[in-house]
Structure formats: structure tokens, C-alpha cells
Amino acid sequence: MGTIGRHLTFRGSLRRSHENTWERSMPPLFDKPIGQLEPDSPSALHDVQEALHAHAARIESEDCSGTALLVGAELLRWHEDMHSHPTLKLLGGFVVDDPGISNHHVLLTAAPLAGAVLYLNHDGDTRVVFGSVEAFLEATRQARARGGDVEELHPRISPSATDQEGLTALIRRLLESPEDEDLAVQVIPSLDLLDLDLLRESATHENFFISEAVAMEIEKRPDEKLREIAVLCAEHKHPQAAKAGKRALAVEERRRFEHAGPSQS
Numbered sequence: 001m002g003t004i005g006r007h008l009t010f011r012g013s014l015r016r017s018h019e020n021t022w023e024r025s026m027p028p029l030f031d032k033p034i035g036q037l038e039p040d041s042p043s044a045l046h047d048v049q050e051a052l053h054a055h056a057a058r059i060e061s062e063d064c065s066g067t068a069l070l071v072g073a074e075l076l077r078w079h080e081d082m083h084s085h086p087t088l089k090l091l092g093g094f095v096v097d098d099p100g101i102s103n104h105h106v107l108l109t110a111a112p113l114a115g116a117v118l119y120l121n122h123d124g125d126t127r128v129v130f131g132s133v134e135a136f137l138e139a140t141r142q143a144r145a146r147g148g149d150v151e152e153l154h155p156r157i158s159p160s161a162t163d164q165e166g167l168t169a170l171i172r173r174l175l176e177s178p179e180d181e182d183l184a185v186q187v188i189p190s191l192d193l194l195d196l197d198l199l200r201e202s203a204t205h206e207n208f209f210i211s212e213a214v215a216m217e218i219e220k221r222p223d224e225k226l227r228e229i230a231v232l233c234a235e236h237k238h239p240q241a242a243k244a245g246k247r248a249l250a251v252e253e254r255r256r257f258e259h260a261g262p263s264q265s
Contacts, residue, residue: 048092051109052079055096055133062137066144068099078104087126090183093118096136099149107133112166113190119154127189131159157220158189168195171202181207188213193221199229203245208238215244222252 056075064071070078078095082088082104088095092110102122108114117130130136139153161167167190174184184202188210193199202214215233218226230252233245 048079048083048094048109051092051107052076052094055094055107058133059096067140068097068150069140070095070097074098085120086180086183087118087120087186090180091118091187093120095120096133097140097150099151103151105129105136105150107136112161112163112170113187116159116161116190118186119151125189126186128158128161128187129154160192161187161190164192164194167191168198171198175201175205175210181205182209185209185213189217191217193217193223193226196225196229199226200232203229203232203236208236208241211236211238211241212244215241215248218248219244219251222248222255224252224256227252 052075056072059069059071059075062069075094075096078098082095087093088106090110091106091108091113093106093108095104096107096117097105103124104120106118106120108116108118108128113128115132116128117133117136118126119129120126130139136150139150143150143153167187171184171187171191174180174187188202191198199214203211205211211233215230218230218233227249230245230248234242234249236242236245
């Protein structure tokens with residue numbers, strides 16, 4: 001298992017649809033605050049289904065040969081198999097590919113990450129890797145052209161969510177729930193790291209995975225303003241979070257040294 005990844009396996013019913021007809025007139029619904037509703041509410045489920053049908057209609061015009069993209073009835077089958085997964089329920093997501101390695105790209109339809117594509121990694125770090133479905137499809141085309149995998153084109157730093165206020169509210173809600181707090185780890189990489197109050201709260205959270213997730217993002221994006229947050233992570237009582245915090249501090253120290261340049265005699 002990855003450093004902070006916890007595999008949450010929840011399979012929904014294995015119903016298969018006998019219909020292979022997709023509505024072509026459905027507009028993509030990427031502005032619905034599903035993540036702020038009860039995940040199983042009729043409204044949330046209806047909106048995900050509409051977005052699913054809209055994506056299915058769109059993907060029909062895409063050349064999917066030589067890719068792992070799901071089309072037609074396979075899209076619906078995977079949605080029915082995976083819709084009970086906690087991450088997909090929270091963010092209104094549905095699986096859009098099947099590379100055959102138990103990891104999947106998931107199109108999100110719920111605010112605050114609506115329209116983004118998340119990588120659901122069964123034994124690693126789940127996070128948003130593309131800011132839009134078009135960016136994901138372009139990466140799929142590039143991977144096919146070079147004979148590689150889409151995963152090789154994942155950015156080291158996740159794209160920041162456009163709705164930072166909504167993301168902050170979501171993370172705070174998750175941190176308050178012992179049953180849901182692990183899900184915060186998956187969306188912390190989408191923060192712009194400007195809300196220091198939230199970062200302090202996360203860095204000192206009892207769940208060391210959350211503190212570690214913050215430290216890992218600071219390590220990727222060192223900044224003087226984040227030094228105090230890295231210190232809090234380094235002082236976490238759990239050694240795994242503390243180790244990540246110390247790595248973040250080391251990167252920030254190196255950045256400061258390089259920025260200062262050689263001393264003048």
C-alpha cells in the first residue's frame with residue numbers, strides 16, 4: 001500500500017444494463033454541488049446519471065482504439081459496479097477507463113471539483129490529475145501515440161481546484177467526521193495552499209495521514225509562508241507524518257538557500 005493511500009473497496013450491486021442507447025442531447029452537468037448533498041439523495045444520483053449519459057454521447061465521437069477508454073454499455077456497467085465507492089459517492093464520480101490494473105480515471109461531476117478527472121489508485125495516492133475531461137482525453141491520445149500509459153503523463157502537482165472556498169469547506173467537513181476524514185487526503189492535493197488556518201488544522205490533525213498529505217504538498221510546492229505548517233507536520237506525534245514534515249522543511253531550506261544565492265564577502 002502507498003504511503004498515505006488506504007484502499008477503500010466498496011462494490012455496488014453488479015447489475016448490468018440491457019440498454020445500449022445513449023441520450024445525445026444531455027448537456028454536461030458540471031456545476032451541481034453534489035458533494036454538499038447526501039450522496040444517495042435522488043437529486044445527486046440523477047445529476048450523476050445525466051452527466052454519465054452526456055459523457056457517453058461525447059465519447060462516441062472520440063477514436064478510442066488503442067486506449068482503455070470505456071464506451072457505451074461498459075460505461076454504465078462500471079458505474080453500477082463502482083457507484084458505492086466512498087470517493088465516487090462524495091464527488092459524484094464515474095469511472096471512464098479500465099486499463100486492467102485495478103486503477104481508474106474518474107470524471108467528477110460534483111462541486112467543488114466538478115469537471116476534473118481523479119485517479120483512483122487502489123494501492124497508492126488517489127488525487128485529481130487533470131483539470132478537465134479534455135485534458136484527460138488529450139493525455140490519452142498522447143499516451144497512445146507514444147505507446148505508453150496515461151499514468152506516465154500525470155502531473156507531479158495536482159491542478160488547483162477553481163472553487164477553493166468550496167474545497168476548503170468540504171475538507172473541513174471531512175475532518176470533522178471520523179468516518180470520512182480519510183477522504184480528505186484525496187482532495188488536499190487540489191488545494192492552492194493559501195488558507196493557512198486550514199493547513200494548520202490539517203497539519204495537527206490526529207489522523208497522521210492528513211498531516212502527511214499536507215507535508216507532501218509543501219514538499220512539492222515549498223514557500224516561506226508554508227514553513228510554519230511544515231514545522232507543525234514535523235512535530236506531529238506520529239513518526240510517518242513527522243518524517244514527511246522534515247522532508248518538506250529540508251526542501252524549503254534548500255529553496256531559501258538557493259534563493260539567497262552565494263554570500264558576499
